[in-house]
Amino acid sequence: MNRTLVICKPDAVERGLVGEILARFERRGLRLVAGELRLVDKDTAATHYAEHAERPFYGELIEFITRSPSFVTVLEGPEDTWSIVRTMMGATNPAGAAPGTIRGDYGLETTENLVHGSDGPESAQREIALWFPGLSAPGEA
Numbered sequence: 001m002n003r004t005l006v007i008c009k010p011d012a013v014e015r016g017l018v019g020e021i022l023a024r025f026e027r028r029g030l031r032l033v034a035g036e037l038r039l040v041d042k043d044t045a046a047t048h049y050a051e052h053a054e055r056p057f058y059g060e061l062i063e064f065i066t067r068s069p070s071f072v073t074v075l076e077g078p079e080d081t082w083s084i085v086r087t088m089m090g091a092t093n094p095a096g097a098a099p100g101t102i103r104g105d106y107g108l109e110t111t112e113n114l115v116h117g118s119d120g121p122e123s124a125q126r127e128i129a130l131w132f133p134g135l136s137a138p139g140e141a
Contacts, residue, residue: 004082035073
């Protein structure tokens with residue numbers, strides 16, 4: 001089994017879409033192995049988004065993810081679970097996201113695009129360790 005991190009961002013929580021988003025992943029056959037409604041602190045946000053620190057939108061990104069609770073979860077599924085999740089999420093800009101994707105069906109703007117998903121196996125491992133440090137790897141007790 002393979003794991004990836006998903007964050008239902010503040011806009012998803014505020015709009016009452018967390019259940020719908022998680023249901024889509026579960027209907028696809030992915031399994032929730034950890035989850036928590038969490039008010040993200042600035043230090044965790046800065047660590048999570050460190051790769052964007054030099055980008056002009058970084059400050060807005062940190063402000064957005066820390067403004068109200070997010071639902072942070074780990075999903076488990078087959079090889080390349082991260083890729084399945086990213087496809088289901090749709091394009092970053094909801095205006096260009098395909099109908100049937102989370103962002104295509106519910107997204108309103110690029111800066112508030114409902115969900116984050118790890119963008120590869122290395123990112124998934126790093127992000128899961130940051131958000132759920134006590135979570136054992138698949139197959140471990």
